[in-house]
Amino acid sequence: MTLKLTNLLGAAAVSVAALSLGAVTASADTIKIGTVLSATGPASFLGDPEMKTLELYVKEINAAGGVDGNEIELVAYDSGVDANQARTFATRLVEEDEVVAVVGGSTTGTTMAMIPVFEEAEIPFISLAGAVVIIDPVKKWVFKTPHTDKMACEKIFEDMQTRGISKVGMISGTGGFGKSMRDQCMAVAGNYDVEIVADETYGAKDSDMTPQLTNIKNTEGLEAVVNPGFGQGPAIVTRNYKQLGIEVPLYQSHGVASKSFIELAGDAAEGVRLPAAALLVADKLPDDDPQKSVVVGYKEKYEGATGEPVSTFGGHAYDGLMMLVEAIKRAGSADPAAIRDEIEKTSGFMGTAGVVNMSADDHLGLDLTAFRMLEVKNGDWTIAE
Amino acid sequence: MAEFLQFAFSGLTVGAVYALVALGFTIIYNASDVVNFAQGEFVMIGGMATVFLTALGVPIPVAVVLAILGAVGVGLLLHRLAIEPARGASSVTLIIITIGASIFLRGLAQVVFDKQFHTLAAFSGDTPIVVGGASILPQSFWVMGGAVVIVVLLWAFFNHTLIGKAVLATSANRLAAKLVGINTGMIMSLAFALSAAIGAVAGVLVTPITLTSYDVGTLLALKGFAAAMLGGMGHPLGAVVGGLVVGLLEAFGAGYLSSDYKDAIAFVVILLTLFVLPTGLFGRASVERV
Numbered sequence: 001m002t003l004k005l006t007n008l009l010g011a012a013a014v015s016v017a018a019l020s021l022g023a024v025t026a027s028a029d030t031i032k033i034g035t036v037l038s039a040t041g042p043a044s045f046l047g048d049p050e051m052k053t054l055e056l057y058v059k060e061i062n063a064a065g066g067v068d069g070n071e072i073e074l075v076a077y078d079s080g081v082d083a084n085q086a087r088t089f090a091t092r093l094v095e096e097d098e099v100v101a102v103v104g105g106s107t108t109g110t111t112m113a114m115i116p117v118f119e120e121a122e123i124p125f126i127s128l129a130g131a132v133v134i135i136d137p138v139k140k141w142v143f144k145t146p147h148t149d150k151m152a153c154e155k156i157f158e159d160m161q162t163r164g165i166s167k168v169g170m171i172s173g174t175g176g177f178g179k180s181m182r183d184q185c186m187a188v189a190g191n192y193d194v195e196i197v198a199d200e201t202y203g204a205k206d207s208d209m210t211p212q213l214t215n216i217k218n219t220e221g222l223e224a225v226v227n228p229g230f231g232q233g234p235a236i237v238t239r240n241y242k243q244l245g246i247e248v249p250l251y252q253s254h255g256v257a258s259k260s261f262i263e264l265a266g267d268a269a270e271g272v273r274l275p276a277a278a279l280l281v282a283d284k285l286p287d288d289d290p291q292k293s294v295v296v297g298y299k300e301k302y303e304g305a306t307g308e309p310v311s312t313f314g315g316h317a318y319d320g321l322m323m324l325v326e327a328i329k330r331a332g333s334a335d336p337a338a339i340r341d342e343i344e345k346t347s348g349f350m351g352t353a354g355v356v357n358m359s360a361d362d363h364l365g366l367d368l369t370a371f372r373m374l375e376v377k378n379g380d381w382t383i384a385e
Numbered sequence: 386m387a388e389f390l391q392f393a394f395s396g397l398t399v400g401a402v403y404a405l406v407a408l409g410f411t412i413i414y415n416a417s418d419v420v421n422f423a424q425g426e427f428v429m430i431g432g433m434a435t436v437f438l439t440a441l442g443v444p445i446p447v448a449v450v451l452a453i454l455g456a457v458g459v460g461l462l463l464h465r466l467a468i469e470p471a472r473g474a475s476s477v478t479l480i481i482i483t484i485g486a487s488i489f490l491r492g493l494a495q496v497v498f499d500k501q502f503h504t505l506a507a508f509s510g511d512t513p514i515v516v517g518g519a520s521i522l523p524q525s526f527w528v529m530g531g532a533v534v535i536v537v538l539l540w541a542f543f544n545h546t547l548i549g550k551a552v553l554a555t556s557a558n559r560l561a562a563k564l565v566g567i568n569t570g571m572i573m574s575l576a577f578a579l580s581a582a583i584g585a586v587a588g589v590l591v592t593p594i595t596l597t598s599y600d601v602g603t604l605l606a607l608k609g610f611a612a613a614m615l616g617g618m619g620h621p622l623g624a625v626v627g628g629l630v631v632g633l634l635e636a637f638g639a640g641y642l643s644s645d646y647k648d649a650i651a652f653v654v655i656l657l658t659l660f661v662l663p664t665g666l667f668g669r670a671s672v673e674r675v
Contacts, residue, residue, distance in 0.1 A: 039500075041500075041600070042600070044500040044501070045502070048500060201643075201644045202639075202644055202647070203647055205601075205604045205648075206648075207399065207591075207594070207595030207596070208395050208399050208636070210391060210392075210395040211392050211395050211636050211637075211639040211640035212644045214388055214519075215388075215640060232502040232596045235502070235504075235596065236595065236596065239511075239594075243511075243513045243520055243521075245513065245515075260501060260502065263504070264502055264503075264504050264596055266504070266511065268511070
């Protein structure tokens, strides 16, 4: 009996020692922030710059003394585009890593899979994915930084209205984002007197879209084409578009808002229009633009550190992290509920996506002015308006 | 009519690539009874290596040759390190080994190259050629022409060279081939090298049209496998016909029916072949199924 007790005491002592040891190495005041991103796989062009941005800025914040003297620790997982895996990692962030907030979810699919986990655990979650379903209807613990697909459609149709275009063909990716944006475009088209006259789709890994585009081309009265989707698909659509000699304007979504789109689509990208954040045209913004210092600052830092051209996707991660850090500062504690309340109170925050003004019934906080209509000219983005 | 032609061009271009992947399956299957699911990775290596070598300033023709040699090296290593040690294992085991090799190669490509999509400049410009109201890219002719050249070369190799005949003998009966003095181990290495080279050539030819990335091989292997099944596993002519048929079915399916089901067509082809025509269009009755 005594022997047993000593054993038990010994074990207890060891575990206490282990605990305090762990506490020493991690420092008692570390603020743990989690992220699950699609750093590899077909959506790596989203997750890769996001991951690099988070790592870069967490390091920088810590070097500058952390948040109110507390170090930030980034707990990062790579889910690919696999929603199941994302959910597993989300559970791990909550149960094992005990993070106080999460910035992540590169795609709509992975984000939607993770939301229930964070809602149940009552941990604030700032998503970096595009679809409007993430914040509409508003969920107490969920926020997001990128413009929605619905806004992209509205911006595109607004531009069409000013150009006198009303008959539009659509060719959409079948992934989460493409499908969602297609539905949103269908829903808002009527508000802008736009009629969808053709509706085709393509798979995420398709390498040839000429059959679908041929059908669109042969549609009577066609005046423009919209291509919701991301990844290599829109680049191939753009090339096939040129190949078939379709003359009407081609609109892409903000899903292609990275330099690699122009590289992949080559000459065919000339004249393509898309709604995107100011980040892509940081150098071309007028000096009195209030967003200029933020986007130029991020662009220089990211490009300096990685040697890769900046994309809006990394910008979404920057916005999410900065908004979170400011919320933690204002909350003055690392309590998830307090952080959530402060994120919701974000106002006048200038991010790479635009000015963010959140409220209890708006967990995005961006309006259409945050989008710029861009056009590809001479292999570069230009401001179309 | 223009519409029909457009779909046909699309189908033939894509189909030519499937045919080349299917040929790769066929050659390895014949020599060693292995269905090599890492076949798509040879295509990826051909495209990605050429992209990265040209980015380093290597002239395109040299880069292409180096990329093909690189793929051949990988093919030989695959045979030497993964297939050869498992000699005598069941075909299912061998298939699992090749699937593992495919995953490994994809992972390696992420580290050696990167995770982005890449493209190559088209060999003879991007100006489409209009035929009967349908437009076709010059690169499509490169792809289809390349496929024809490879098929002719293979035919000549198998029928008019001693080594080619030795490959045929090995595929007909390995033991008998060994007894008449054919070095069957060497023949198998040759088969892996040959099909790696064909895959790499396909990768180089098709990259200006379809773009490339570390994971393009997966889907190509599936489509190529469907083509090889349809043609009759182990039959070179069947592989070519099967590839073109799968490509055309996809293009016409996407054009006339619905683009939603395009990728399902390869699966439907595999299933229908198994149900209706287990030996494929040109297959021999003795072919073992997996």
